[in-house]
Amino acid sequence: MSDPRSPAPTTNSSRVISYIGGLVAIGAIYLVSAKGGLALASVHPSATPIWPPTGVALAAVLLRGYRTWPAIFVAAMIANATTAGSIATAIAIATGNSLEAVAGAYLINRWSGGRNTFSRPNSVAKFAVICVVIATPISASIGLSSLAIFGYIEPKNFVDAWITWWLGDVTGALVIAPVIVLWASSSYHAFNRHEFLETVGVLTTAAAVGLIAFSPLIEQAPGRDSLGFLAILPLLWAALRRGPRDTATVALVLAGITIWGTHMGGGPFVTPDINASFLLVLMFLISITVPSLLLSADVEVRKRAEGGLRRAHDELERKVAERTQELQLANAAKSRFLAMASHDLRQPLHALGLFVAQLRTPLKPEERTKTIERVDATRKEMDDMFNSLLDISRLDAGMLTPKLTEFPIARLLQKIETAFDQATREKGLRLRIQPSDAWVRSDAMLLERIMLNLVSNAVRYTLRGGILVGCRRRGELLRIEVWDTGPGIPEDQRQNIFGEFFQIPASDQSKSGGLGLGLAIVDRLCLLLNHQIDLASTVSRGSRFAILVPTVDEGVKSAAATDLPRPGAFAVDGKxxxxxxxxxxxxxxxxxxxxxxxxxxxxxxxxxxxxxxxxxxxxxxxxxxxxxxxxxxxxxxxxxxxxxxxxxxxxxxxxxxxxxxxxxxxxxxxxxxxxxxxxxxxxxxxxxxxxxxxxxxxxxxxxxxx
CATH class of the missing domain: 3.40.50.2300 (Response regulator)
Known part of the structure; x- marks a missing residue:
């Protein structure tokens, strides 16, 4: 049998391989960019004004974590050991480069939002301050101090070399790191065809402007220097339309063309001293990159705010539309209620008018008694309708609060038998009540209302046969069932019957008074009491409703609720x-x-x-x-x-x-x-x-x- 924990070593080994592979890739990129930057050094072989590795290292630590420092250290040591100085100075310079990346990333993570530092203007400003004031001086100070200690740089050249080193690192951090971080962030991966075409357009424009203003392909003339101001156009386009990602990319494109053009002797920054020329390029790049990133971040914040407001507006409109629809449905339901209630209540009122008219005519004693009984029956029918409306109103208003007690179910079964014995006899139906000695926990009055509604429905719609009320124990629950031999409920109507004012179309023989609220009241009361209701039915054979009620151990008789006094228990004479x-x-x-x-x-x-x-x-x-x-x-x-x-x-x-x-x-x-x-x-x-x-x-x- 295989050990269920066996996948763990495989997972760990794959993580180690992924980690080592990442270090190798970062180190290789760092080494290549370092050798390219050192090739442009003039004031000292190790002090170059163009130093992209700072941006590569800073982005690597921000994206991959602090554990990437070994790749930076090894790559920096190899690059410097194979360029100038000694192994000792190479180790010192590599130490400074590693500390520069780790310290800068730590401060950016702590104060400036980490990899999200380019999403807000204040965090962009903090990023620039950290790179310019805190992180990059570390590498320049440690590296040049080690070269001075070992005699690889003359003291008179220390300040110029330090400024060159520092500005090269600053430019690498401000120009290279944002591009890598923004393109590597997952939230910037997906964009549609229109966005892709616009990105291509702004980058193409940046390349064209760079070639016109800074490349050696166009003959340098006195009036050409002012063309450098055109660089602001693609940067503004990117900042206002495309966001921080494309703004940083445009800055990188312009930086690459400007450095290439200056190195080849073209553009407005060419001077007899190549190092001074590159320092002018660096100041130009810093001056256009940081403000552009600040502007793009501000625009992005505004776009997010507008998007949030738009979404909130859309959500509000959706809720208003939903509420309007609910009100329309409520008005429709109200109209339907008024129509149905008016129709159903007019029926017994019409009958009462006819019975009253009969009582005004000469009647035999037995006819008069029978008419009075019909008046009373009609009154009771109207009373049931109004009680149903009252129950629904109380449930809607939340005025019914269950009072849970423990009581024997036999008392409820006896009330049902007493309440419906005469009604079933008059219709020629059999009413069977199966006795039970179970005790339940519920609200006695509300549970009685549920059962009275269920049995009343069964009596109303059953024309022949009978009604059976019984109980079955199901673990800790008592299943109270009401069976009838009525017309049954079609499958497609079994959910509708619990709606308000709904009545299944019936034959003329089974039509009876009512507003169609009985089962709606049952459903709401069951929900209020947390009692499950179950329905099974076969068309033309009958239905079975069941209520599941928690059972309890048999209680003490004295704890049971006392019955209300009988109507004749107290006199009202003379009151x-x-x-x-x-x-x-x-x-x-x-x-x-x-x-x-x-x-x-x-x-x-x-x-x-x-x-x-x-x-x-x-x-x-x-x-x-x-x-x-x-x-x-x-x-x-x-x-x-x-x-x-x-x-x-x-x-x-x-x-x-x-x-x-x-x-x-x-x-x-x-x-x-x-x-x-x-x-x-x-x-x-x-x-x-x-x-x-x-x-x-x-x-x-x-x-x-x-």
Whole structure:
């Protein structure tokens, strides 16, 4: 069996080979450029005004790291040992050249952005200062000091030789290093055809200008010296259009032609002293290279800023377009909702109108009873629709906060059986509830809402057969399943059914009231509770919905939530109820119902009228039932608080609102009031009243209610 670690030696050896190969390549380039530069020396064989190796060494350390110094040291030692001096002076000069490159690269990495030093004007300026003031004097000082110590240079020539050496190194660093670093940087590799042609154009222009102004091919005349100023044109073109890379390249092209022309005796810098001529060339190159690099870096920064602004603008436009589309979709959904809700709510309203018309005609007792039952069924249908809208509104507003508890699932199964037993019997369906002794962890009320919606859907769409509700254990989860023998759900509709206001087209026999929100509520509640929902369905055979709920060990019975009191557990006979509603029809409806329950009712339309009526009657109400929204922008909360202040005590209160927004619910919750949403089921109202009386009176008024 092979050792899994065996590739490591191969990798290490390849790295060593790559490192050695890189050193050899750098050393060879350095040696060739060094011999070429030394060939132009005049003041001393080792002090030349043209010294490209400084730029090669500095770029190599910036790009390949400090470990490249051995290649620089060896190549510099060979170049100087084979030119003049001794082995000792060659070693000293090589040491100075190596320190020059390493120190310069270290300071550039630390203060000037490393290989990115040409991307900003301030970093270009720092690069120039490091090269001119700190790095290049190291090589000139060490090299010439060693030559002076060993007697290879006369003291009277030391200063001239040092200036020549220093300026040669400065020019090599400022002209050669930027070209190598910028072309080697990965971000400069790729450019399109248009950019390539423009680069070729600017380099060709630079070569043409250099040949016209500096080459020996054109006869030197007094008026030709001014042509040297043309060098600024390709540099400006490159700086303004092509960036630092092409600017440095143009400077190199001009430098090469200028040095060649001056060496051959052509151009404006030719003097009887060749060394002085080259020093003039160096000053010219430094004066055009550094400002051009500064300008190109500044333009590059501005281009990046403009590009960033353009991208930000495009991103903003994209977000605005997306938001506009969302608003358009929201408006379309709102229009669709209004159309569908209007249609679906008009159906039971239309039916109620017909039933009321029947009640106004002479009817037999059994016909009258049956019509009243139909009115009540239609009212319940409308109530279900409004409750669905309220649930969606609460979910959208984030007003539902799960209260996780541990409870037996048997209690929920029993409620489902009680809720749908009569409905399934009336449709001729079989309802089977498989018992389970499992305990689960969830929000009891929200999980009940999920199951009621699922079973309600099953009853609504199933025409024959039955509905089965059962549980299966799956590890630490309980899988609560609802099976039906309805029409099934086509494959292409299984995601759509969880959308708002969506209903699968059904036959006339299976059409039923509803807004198509039941499964949307189920989906959102499952997401809120982190319960997974699963669907399987076969067209014409039925569907199966399953909810996965975490299970827990069987809890203590005393820890289970207590059931709400039965509607007859507490009496309301003789209770003084204050009804506040600005609509007379609400006063009459609520007051009439409460009077039938044996309550003493006082109704008013505003907080001011209420205080007047209470002062006239001089009786403290046992309960306040108020609309949330009253006339003139006032609220029922304000009216309740004024009444409490008048009597100096807290009176139980119920708020009623048709507003499904989050604000009324939040306001009521913050002040400890119960908020019921219209239409309010009479039995729900009576149960809440019983609960308030029980909590407030401590059960003293408890009694049977017929």
């Amino acid at each position: 003084a109820i204050l009804v506040i509603a600005d609509a007379p029809i609400m006063q009459e409806g609520t007051g009439g119902l409460l009077s039938k329950w044996g309550c003493s009712v006082l109704a008013a339309g505003s907080d001011e009228a209420t205080l007047v009526r209470l002062a006239e009657r001089q009786q403290r109400p046992d309960l306040i039932i108020s609309d949330y929204h009253l006339a003139s922008g006032k609220t029922g909360i304000r009216a309740i608080e004024q009444i409490n202040a008048a009597f100096g005590s807290s009176i139980p209160a119920i708020l009623v609102s048709g507003d499904t927004a989050a604000e009324p619910l939040r306001d009521a919750k913050d002040r400890g009031y119960i908020l019921l949403h219209k239409p309010v089921d009479p039995m729900q109202l009576r149960a809440v009243m019983h609960e308030l009386f029980r909590d407030h009176d401590g059960g003293r008024d408890a009694g049977a209610v017929s």
